[in-house]
Amino acid sequence: MSAAVDSADLAIETHGLTKRFRTQVAVDGIDLAVPRGAVYGFLGPNGSGKTTTIRMLLGLVGATAGSARVLGDEMPRRLDAVLPRVGALVEGPAFSPYLSGEQNLRRFDAADRHAPSRTRDARVAAALDRVGLSHAARKKAHAYSLGMKQRLGLANALLMPRELLVLDEPTNGLDPQGTREVRALVRSLAADGTTVFVSSHLLAEVEQLCTHVGVMSAGRLVTQGTLEEFRSTGEERVEVLTADPGAARAVLVRLGLVVDGVAGTAGLETLLASAPRPAQGAGADDAALVTARLSGDSPAPDAIVAALVRDGVRVRGFAVRRTSLEQRFVELTGEGFDVVA
Amino acid sequence: MLGALALIPILIAIAIRVSGGASAGRGPAFLDQITGNGLFVGMTALVVATPLFLPLTIGVVAGDSIAGEASLGTLRYLLVAPAGRIRLLVVKYVVAAVFCAAAALTVVVVGSLIGWALFPIGPVTTLSGGQLTVGEGLLRFLAIGAYVTVSMLGLSAIGLFLSTMTTVPVGAMAATAIIAVAAQIAGALPQLEWLHPWLFTDRWLDFADLLRSPPLWDSFGANALLQFAYIVVFGALAALRFTTKDVLS
Incomplete structure (x- = not known):
């Protein structure tokens, strides 16, 4: 049901993307088409290949077959040109436990050759502020709660202005307020024109947030299209x-x-x-x-x-x-x- | 770990001081010279630390380099930053090399200081029989520290390679330390003499030439060449492995 979209307007485009681990096929020839500016909900049960797909898109895992283009450039061949424009939260946040939240962000930022060290202080502070962590910036990461780590992970994805955000289960471990804040954050980013690719199994969240949906099942992309198309298929x-x-x-x-x-x-x-219902005995x-x-x-x-x-x-x-x-x-x-x- | 390394010369100095000296020909090299000249504490400590303790600490640092990031999950975030896989390997190796230098320097400096505190200090008698002033002697000891640093660079490369093989840092650390010990055992077996020149541990203790007057740099050069070969081989293996690896942690 996906409409034909010009390749140039796609933030993510894959053709026959496949990943085989020994005998098991984790991702089986999927053709993703994520339009620029979309908030794309990537759905699927546990083990359906969502995270493996995300890892292939980010060049962490090599594809067995097929091709992927991210922001118009081929991955992983043009990784150095693509990734600075992509913010990512992959399979949960991860930090050095004995560094503070701020130090962790500085460390990741320093790893990015394209991130100017001149503006690092300001960018780290802004990212922490954006996810509401400014007050805990100097706390050691191992003292963070799950929700705070999740927020810090989001802050890491927002260190630089991004054209594409890839968020794997971004509201995992967040309380209801945190979930609302993340939703508001994603909306505001999308309003600025950032494409957001968000994987989730929380359907209510996807329904509230996304403009497009893709559904994975057992390694295959069983459907993708706009949220309206997806819903209107039902009666x-x-x-x-x-x-x-x-x-x-x-x-x-x-x-x-x-x-x-x-x-x-x-x-x-x-x-x-x-x-x-009427009371018992009154023709219930x-x-x-x-x-x-x-x-x-x-x-x-x-x-x-x-x-x-x-x-x-x-x-x-x-x-x-x-x-x-x-x-x-x-x-x-x-x-x-x-x-x- | 540098603190633990500093304990070695301190332990040696105190033991000699308390026992009142060592007889010539027993114990590690230079041990009997300490009571005469405190500067030899650093030398003795290096001789003691080089076969086991130093490789152990190098194993921890180099073995942890990539595997530690992988086990924390920070490796994936460094790579999507993007840090660049080769660049990350180089940075990690440089860190390990800096640690090698810091470790050797710690032992020499702490040894010289504690020797100076507990024993008389005097001109250093070289193996050729000449005399060096205290300043010259200290320079020689620093050169020996550099020798030990270079000795550990090959092992660091092996540790880095092993670290790219696993997501369990302890495994890479232990494997690195075991290889260092195994190589020395092989080096001690006369039956394996043909193998000896190829072992990265073969010249670990050949730094005595630096205590001759004038110093002989041949062994330094030969050792550096040997270590360089190990760096090239295991660096290449690490790069090959790491650039094609699926990062699933």
């Missing part, structure tokens, strides 16, 4: 909880909806399962759930409710259900806890 449906299923069905059919189910509510798990089980598919030319949901009520249907609950990102995700990657090995 929308209405659910009516009512004691008059027959009448409700008639109204819905008259409005042009395709009714595909009338069921008792017992044992049903729906959004409406928690809807208020006479209610049924009528579900129908919404199509493009269906009336607005509020008009549907109005029509139902006008016809005397006792509406006890009404919901419009869109396929959630989570549902789509599970559809694509399969159920279950088994890590693909």
Whole structure:
């Protein structure tokens, strides 16, 4: 479903990118296309190849086959030209435990030949300030909490002005405030035109943050495109909880909806399962759930409710259900806890 | 570790001082000269430290260089900075080499100071029988410190290479120290005489020529050449390994 985009507008572009470790294929011929300026959510269950892909994009791991271009240049051949423009948080932050947060940042900054030492003090201070760590700058890194380390990792990615940020699970270990701050940070960076490639398995986060989505499963990229495309592939449906299923069905059919189910509510798990029910003995089980598919030319949901009520249907609950990102995700990657090995 | 190295001359000086001198021909070289001239504490300490203690500390520094970063996870951040793989190796090797110099210097300087504090100081008698002033003698000792530093450069290269092979720093450290000891054992076996000129440990203790008058620099040159060969070979191996390595830590 990915639209054809001109290569020049892609921040990350891979063709048949593959990584094999001995006999195991970790990444299996993926074709990523991340437009410049996008906030690209890179989704996938644990062990689906996300981190290996990121490591290949950053030149830490050599690809077995295929090619990758980052910010228009081939990786890893043009690594020295590409990486100074890329900020990265890869598989959790890592620091020398006996150096302070500030010293750690200075050390990483000194490792970058393109980072001018003249402005180092100012840039380190600004990066620490941006992630809210200024007060802990002189603390030893081993005394940092997980959330503080995560923030310090983000600060490291922001030491220089970047065209692309690659963030692997950036909100891992952060408290709700920290998560919100990271989200705000990513938004503000994206607003400045920075492309953000963020891997996550937190779907709610991706839904709030991203403009584009790619889903990995067992080493393959099973889908990618804009968030809207991704969601619209799923369908929308209405659910009516009512004691008059027959009448409700008639109204819905008259409005042009395709009714595909009338069921008792017992044992049903729906959004409406928690809807208020009459007290026991007052006909608690006479209610049924009528579900129908919404199509493009269906009336607005509020008009549907109005029509139902006008016809005397006792509406006890009404919901419009869109396929959630989570549902789509599970559809694509399969159920279950088994890590693909 | 430099502190631990400094303990060697201190221990030797105090032991000699308390026991009231050593008889000639027993114990490490130069030991019997200490009571006559305190400057020899540094020399004796170098002779004692070179076969084991010094290589051990070099093994820790060189073995930790890359593997330590890998085990902390900081290696990936250094590489994406980007530090450049070859540049990182060179910097790490320079650090190890500086440590070699600091280690040898520590032993010589601390030894001279403690010897000066506990024993009489006088002109240094060379192996050729001549006399050197205290100043000249100290210069000779510094030259011997330089000799020991150069001796350790080959081992540092081996340690650096081993450090690129693993993400467990202790493994690289232990392997480096073991190789240093194994090479000396091989060097002590007459049956392996054909191998001896190729061992990086072969000339570790050949610094006595620097105490002749005038000093003979032949062994210094031969040792430097030997160490240089090791630096080239293991430096190349380390570069080959590290530039093609998948960094997964």
